[in-house]
Amino acid sequence: MEKTHVPSVASLDRRWYLVDAEGQRLGRLxxxxxxxxxxxxxxxxxxxxxxxxxxxxxxxxxxxVTGKKRxxxxxxxxxxxxxxxxxxxxxxxxxxxxxxxxEQAVKGMLPKNSLGRQLFTKLKVYAGNDHPHQAQRPEPLVxxxxxxxxx
Numbered sequence: 227m228e229k230t231h232v233p234s235v236a237s238l239d240r241r242w243y244l245v246d247a248e249g250q251r252l253g254r255l256x257x258x259x260x261x262x263x264x265x266x267x268x269x270x271x272x273x274x275x276x277x278x279x280x281x282x283x284x285x286x287x288x289x290x291v292t293g294k295k296r297x298x299x300x301x302x303x304x305x306x307x308x309x310x311x312x313x314x315x316x317x318x319x320x321x322x323x324x325x326x327x328x329e330q331a332v333k334g335m336l337p338k339n340s341l342g343r344q345l346f347t348k349l350k351v352y353a354g355n356d357h358p359h360q361a362q363r364p365e366p367l368v369x370x371x372x373x374x375x376x377x
Contacts, residue, residue, distance in 0.1 A: 233270045233277065241279045242359065243367035247328065248288040250369070256331035258369045259283065263336065263345045276344055281367070282359050283351045287324035291316060301330065325351040 243262060247255060261267055265277030291299065299316040319327055328351050336342040350359060 232272055233275070235275075238270070238277055242362040242364035243279055243281050244357075244364035245281060245283045245367050245369065246285055247283050248285040249290060252289050252291050252327065252331055255283075255289070255369060256328065256335055259328075259349065260332050260335035262367065263332070263348055274341070276341065276348075278345060278348065280348045280359075280362070280364075281350070282357050282364050283328055283349070284355050284357055285353075286328050286351050287320060287353045289320070289324070289328060301327075324353045 245255070245259060259281050262281055263278045265271050265275075265279070268277060270277050296317050297315060301314050301316070301319050302311060304311050314322075316327070329346075329349065332349055333342075333346055336345050350357065
């Protein structure tokens with residue numbers, strides 16, 4: 227009987243990828259990035275291990291959504307106190323903290339357990355074009371997403 231190969235941690239090849247979010251649609255970008263973080267694009271994918279790569283996303287403030295999501299999509303957070311629910315629309319959150327939009331979209335597509343929390347630490351999102359990860363020499367990641375248009 228054939229045995230399933232489980233890669234050792236030492237044999238994993240961790241790479242750094244750079245994604246430019248300018249003009250990309252939010253959900254399509256998030257799903258592709260979640261697959262790279264999880265390692266599903268590699269032949270060594272193992273469901274219970276972190277076999278994925280690091281992803282750096284720049285230009286988070288230029289992400290695009292379709293339809294009326296800019297005014298109707300609502301982000302909620304709660305302080306834990308009675309009456310502590312705070313809501314914010316997509317456009318207001320994009321003006322205040324654009325990194326959080328992509329982070330929440332990708333986090334929702336990762337496993338809801340300790341492995342998902344570990345995978346999420348490999349995502350780095352920045353609002354502008356600059357990032358502090360030049361030393362890792364990230365290679366550009368070409369996504370299969372459809373470029374968005376304002377509309």
